[in-house]
Amino acid sequence: GQNIDQPTEMTATEGAIVQINCTYQTSGFNGLFWYQQHAGEAPTFLSYNVLDGLEEKGRFSSFLSRSKGYSYLLLKELQMKDSASYLCAVRHSGNTPLVFGKGTRLSVIA
Amino acid sequence: DADVTQTPRNRITKTGKRIMLECSQTKGHDRMYWYRQDPGLGLRLIYYSFDVKDINKGEISDGYSVSRQAQAKFSLSLESAIPNQTALYFCATSEASGSRTQYFGPGTRLLVL
Numbered sequence: 001g002q003n004i005d006q007p008t009e010m011t012a013t014e015g016a017i018v019q020i021n022c023t024y025q026t027s028g029f030n031g032l033f034w035y036q037q038h039a040g041e042a043p044t045f046l047s048y049n050v051l052d053g054l055e056e057k058g059r060f061s062s063f064l065s066r067s068k069g070y071s072y073l074l075l076k077e078l079q080m081k082d083s084a085s086y087l088c089a090v091r092h093s094g095n096t097p098l099v100f101g102k103g104t105r106l107s108v109i110a
Numbered sequence: 111d112a113d114v115t116q117t118p119r120n121r122i123t124k125t126g127k128r129i130m131l132e133c134s135q136t137k138g139h140d141r142m143y144w145y146r147q148d149p150g151l152g153l154r155l156i157y158y159s160f161d162v163k164d165i166n167k168g169e170i171s172d173g174y175s176v177s178r179q180a181q182a183k184f185s186l187s188l189e190s191a192i193p194n195q196t197a198l199y200f201c202a203t204s205e206a207s208g209s210r211t212q213y214f215g216p217g218t219r220l221l222v223l
Contacts, residue, residue, distance in 0.1 A: 031209065040198075040217075042200060043214050045211050048209050094210065097158050098212055
């Protein structure tokens with residue numbers, strides 16, 4: 001089975017940096033994904049990690065440690081439009097769909 | 111034009127009615143998925159299909175059925191809708207190789223009275 005945990009809610013200040021953690025337990029591992037979802041809208045793909053280390057993409061970075069079953073999404077220079085839910089998802093083999101965590105709702109305040 | 115489209119975008123129906131939600135994609139992806147999203151429960155997989163002749167149950171398939179009419183089309187049916195099927199429904203697609211990133215449609219908001 002698979003268990004994916006992430007904080008339910010976080011609040012951060014505009015211009016700051018925030019780190020959203022995700023831990024997972026899975027019988028196999030074939031990639032970890034982060035999605036952003038604004039209220040009432042579709043999830044949109046942010047990042048993909050399959051090897052250990054940091055993937056940087058503009059203001060967003062994602063880190064993976066497979067041995068620890070741990071990932072984080074780092075958002076820099078926060079903007080009000082970054083207020084959204086952030087979903088961590090894991091695929092445990094190449095032929096299985098993604099399994100999603102319940103998401104972290106991030107509120108960016110002035 | 112959007113790569114993954116869903117119809118209808120909003121639907122209100124009554125308990126016991128049969129309804130169909132449709133998903134179409136122009137991405138040329140082989141794999142398609144149906145998820146539902148409920149507050150506090152996240153995205154949960156209902157059914158998925160890796161090609162036209164392949165249908166697989168997900169975590170919460172009871173009360174639902176699907177049809178993969180073509181590579182580009184994947185429909186979800188509620189044979190006899192019940193109020194606890196009120197939710198936001200998302201279709202997604204992915205390639206069969208590489209990162210297999212899933213791309214989501216805009217969603218269908220369903221209310222069962």
